[in-house]
Structure formats: structure tokens, C-alpha cells
Amino acid sequence: MLEKRSADPNLEDKRRGVGGSDVVLCSDPGKEAFTLRYRCGPLIGSGGFGSVFSGHRLSDGLPVAIKQISRDQVQQWARLPGELGPVPMEIALLQRLCEVGGHGGVIRMLDWFEVEGRGFLLVMEQPPQCRDLFDFITDRGALPERLALRFFRQTVEALRFVHTHGVVHRDVKDENILVDTRTLEVKVIDFGSGALLKDAAYDEFEGTRVYSPPEWVQSRSYRAEPLTVWSLGVLLFDMVCGDIPFERDQEIVEATPFYTRRVSKECQALIGWCLSLRPEDRPSLEQILTHPWMEVGEEEDEEEEEHGSLPSA
Template sequence: MLDIKVVELHKEDEVGGKNGKELFFSRYACGPLLGSGGFGSVFSGQRVSDGQQVAIKQVPSDRVQQWARLPGELRPVPMEIALLQQLSDVGGHGGVIRLLDWFEVEGLGFLLVLERPPQCQDLFDFITERGALPERFALRVFRQIVEALCFIHAHGVVHRDIKDENIVVDTRTLEVKVIDFGSGASLKETAYSEFEGTRVYSPPEWIESRSYTAVPLTVWSLGVLLFDMVCGDIPFERDQDIVKATPTFTRRVSNECRSLIGWCLSYQPEDRPSLEEILSHPWMQRGGEEEEEEEEEEEEAGRTLPSPSL
């Protein structure tokens, strides 16, 4: 664990990275573990200079799946760093987590210093605590995710692991950010033959032929995610259910929302919409009209969500 190894490191030890001669531990203080996964662990942290709260992602070198080259760097870096730097270099986007700094530390691997939004919670926990979201809230969140993905794709990156755990929500404002580019890749029009994302969010073509293209993969994952938001759980758990591509709705969902989910979860990749077509779908154009039944459900559940205008 990072917080244990930090004690063992000496401040005289130099680190690599874009601030090669800077000392990581003179610039950042590490806090407790926030979470861990297949590619690394994430800790809370603080920037020493101004007290800014950050997230510090530790990625051991032996867990890096893909490497990339950055201008001015002699050694390759994890693809995740290169992709986040690529998005940062064009100005970033409010819906995409921002890479603030990165270092290579002997014995720890790579340390990514990321912005940490205040009062944030990942969408998995958000849904677990509140249950299925009223459509007006799901719409607010989903639109932001799609717009962020439009930016990501427009600048040559594909995320490849869109799921509720990789979306963080500001619980006060419902503003969202896409996080964790550890499974990401450079965007291309030809097919991919490797996949490090989450299987229950993967499309039928990956299950059946171990091949997929970027936009249909992303859109399928968005269909699973939207179903998850409005029904409270994902539609498919088994491979045989994924390839059937016929979700069973467990809650009452509007016809327009069902239509969009069904379109995203089309069996044939070419039948799925583009991200731009998702944004122009009638459900996405509802404009925030609040249905009485949704308000009643919210009151009964005792939710304390804000009521932003869409």
C-alpha cells in the first residue's frame, strides 16, 4: 500500500515524470486509501503548496497493460498518462477528470495526481444508496456523460470502460466527471482485438468474436449504464444474456427512455446510434419536465437530491 511505502521513502529520492527533478513527497501529502482495482490503487491526497485536495493513483509498473511515448520523455509511460495528457493539452473538459501531475517512483511505479472534486461519489455508490434514479435526474447525468465522451472521442481517445464505477457525481450539483482511463486507447476507426474493460458492459461482438470498434462499444456501454440508472441495476450478468441483447425492464420506464436504451443495445454494431444521435434523441430533448409520479417517488424515498433545471 502506498501510505506504508511512503514512510520507507526518503525525501532525497528523486522521481521521474514531467517534473523529473521535483520531489513528489515535497509537493504532495498522501492520505488514506480510497479504492483499488486491477490496475492500481487510489489514495486521497493534498497539494502542500495550497492545500488543494487531490487523488493519487498508484499504478505498479508490472500492471501496466499498454505503454506510450511522450515528447521529451526518454522512457515510455503508461498509456493512461499519455491519454490524460493528450486531453489536457487541448484544454480539458469539465466532464473529464484532469491529470495535474505525474511521477515515476522506484518501488511504487507511477503516481498520477488527479483532481478530486469535492462532495463526489461514484455513480455505483450513488445508485446503491438511492436506488433507481428518477428519469429527470438520470437525464441530467447521462447527458453530461455523453457530452464528455464526445469531447474524448473528438480528441483521439476512447475510454473503453464506461460504467457506473467510472463516473463520479458531485452530490450537491449533479455535475459528473468521467474517470479512470486505465483501459483506454488511442481512437481508431479499425477494429480492436484486445479489451481490458468490464465484461458485463461489453457488447455481443466482443463476446462472440473478440473484436469491436470504438463507437459501437462506447454506445453499448452507455445503453447498459442508462438502464442501470433508471432500473437500479445492470441488464445483463451472463454472456448468453449479452448476446441476446434484449433487456428486461424491472421498473416502469418511459417509452422514450426505453427506445433510447434499446437503440444503444442493438445487437448489430452498425444499428447503434452515434454519440451525436444519442444527444438528439427525443428522450434527451425532454427539457427537464418533471413528472408528478417522479416527484412522489422521490418524496416517498426520502431522497435529498437537488432539483437542477435541465
């Protein structure tokens, strides 16, 4: 069970990833190869997923985030061409997304290493002045619909790219959305619970319980897109109301969110569609992007761009 939102930073261990531009995928094993290229700094986040440190690239000083994963923390393994042994699935998924050119809304892996005694080190981009959406909402409270729409559209587009290239994230939540506070651009981070996309049902889930769909709670089975869309419905409610809609399993299977703040009928309609009890009744990612609430916001954003203004953060 996840605690209700709190401003106390010590209340929960959080999944953190941090978000650069150029990509140099490398699997040189060993501590020497890593220390010749990067300098590791202080710890910036830790939890069941591993630990994340700030750091920089020695060749040009580029700020990076370094995620350390112990071998015994790896839940899923994958094989990569040219590698003698298996690697964490997270590395395989991130490499796949990088090899097709990446996406501005998805965190990039710049490098990775296997280091004896330390497990795997994933070197990620770390854009400046970023914070995760959990902290953003904790500080500001419920977001204005215009701002929520701006974040939500970018997130859906990023996840559509991820699905198009054969990956499912499986842990979509506010803690895994990184916000650039200067530009209001977002990045989806932390693919530690991700998997290769398949048409068949999944029977394992390592994401966050309060973002999981009714079919998982009831029958321990789900499909990729309905899972993603359900989690997006929880995320959108979280943004416009300031907290998640469900805490207990019974609330998840009832699928009836209670609105604690004034939210437009169009936004409520989209949330309700995403939170349809039956997976087959939920929209696709493409249908979300053409929902009336999304389209009205898109028209307003275009008008603002013409006048050179951004919505208030």
C-alpha cells in the same frame, strides 16, 4: 463475472478515480520531486488497476487524489515527447485531453511522476462531496428519469469530447462516473483501460465484461464508437432500473433487456437503440444527444433554470 449490485462495500474491489481546476503537467522523476509538492494520505480505493490515496498539494492545500500504478500492472505503454522511457497509456491519454483544455465532465490529471520502487504516481483533481455513480445508485435505488437524463447527457457530452480528441475510454460504467452531490455534475474517471481512437477494429479489451458488447463476446473484435454506445445503453438501463441488464454472455448476445421498473417508452427506445445487436444499427454519440427523450429533458431543464430550481436528487 461481476456480482449483482450490493450495498456491502467489501463485496467488490472497485475502480476508483477522484475528481479542481488548475493543471500543471509535470514528469519530474523520483520520490523527492513528488514529496516536495504533495503529501499522500490514506488509501481510498484499490483493485487490479492500482491504488488510490487521498492527499493534498503542499503549495496551496488543494485536495488531490493520487493513483499509484506498479509497472507490472501496466497493460499498455506510450511514448511522450521529451521522455526517455515509455509511460502508461493512461498518462498519455490524460495528458492529451489536458493539453486541449480539458472538459468539465472529464477528470483532470494535474501531475505525474515515476518513482523508483513505487511505479507511477498520477495526481488527479479531487472535487469535494463526490461519490461514484455505483454507490449513488446503491444507496438510492433506481433514479428518476429526470435525474438519470441529467447524468446521462453530461456523460455522453464528456465522451463526445474524449472521442473528438482521439481517445476512447473503453470502460464506461457506473463505477467510473463521479457525481458531485451538491451540483449534480458528473465526471468520467479512470482511463486505465483507454486507448487511442482509431477507425479500425480493436482486438483487445480490458474493460468490464458485463458492459462489453455482443461483437466482443462473439468475435473478440469491436469498434470504438459502437462499444461506447453499447456501454452507455447498459449504463442508462442501470440508472433507471437500479441494476445492469445483463450478467451472462448469453444475455449480452441476445441483447434483450428485461425491465423491472416502469420506464417511459421514449427512454426504453433510446436504451434499445444503444443496445442494438448489430454495431452498425446503434446511434452515434451525436444522435443520442438529439434523441426525443434527451430533447424533452433538455427543454424541461431550461424551464427549471429560468425558475432557479434543480431536480430532486
